Amino acid sequence: MTAEIFSFCEFASQRGGSLSIQGAFDRLDPEAVPVFYTALRIRLPAQRPLADMQMVTIDPNGNLVCPPVALKVTGPVTNFVIKNRNVKMKLPGVYHTVLRDEGKMIASIPLFVGNTASLPKRNVSASSCLN
Numbered sequence: 001m002t003a004e005i006f007s008f009c010e011f012a013s014q015r016g017g018s019l020s021i022q023g024a025f026d027r028l029d030p031e032a033v034p035v036f037y038t039a040l041r042i043r044l045p046a047q048r049p050l051a052d053m054q055m056v057t058i059d060p061n062g063n064l065v066c067p068p069v070a071l072k073v074t075g076p077v078t079n080f081v082i083k084n085r086n087v088k089m090k091l092p093g094v095y096h097t098v099l100r101d102e103g104k105m106i107a108s109i110p111l112f113v114g115n116t117a118s119l120p121k122r123n124v125s126a127s128s129c130l131n
Helices: 126-130
Strands: 002-015 018-025 035-043 051-058 069-073 077-085 093-101 104-113
Touching (some): 002 077, 002 104, 018 035, 035 051, 035 069
Antiparallel strands (some): 002 018, 035 077, 051 069, 051 093, 093 104
C-alpha cells in the first residue's frame, strides 16, 4: 500500500478519479486559517482490493487532536479530501497526521503550528499515535 499524495492544503477536490490540490503547506496559524484540507491518494497492491484505514492527528504532547477519521479504500487507487474546520490546535509546535492500516503507520506528515522557530525540541514522534 502506498500513499502517493498526503498533504495539507488551502483547497482540494476530486472528480472522476482526479485529485486537485491548491496551496500545499506545512505551517499553520490556526487563528488565521480556520478551514484547511487534507488530500490523500492511496494505491493498493493488486492482491488487496479493499482496505479500512484510519487517519489520526496528534499534538506536540502526543495527544489526539480530534477523533480518528475512517478511510475506506475501495479500489486500486482511491482519493480522499478531508475538510478540517475549527480543529483545536492550542499548543504551538509540531503536530503529526498519521495514516495507518491495521495498526501500522503507512505515512505521516508534520504540521508546524504557531511560531515554531522558538520552540524547544520535543521527542513526540508520529509512531506514538499507534498505541
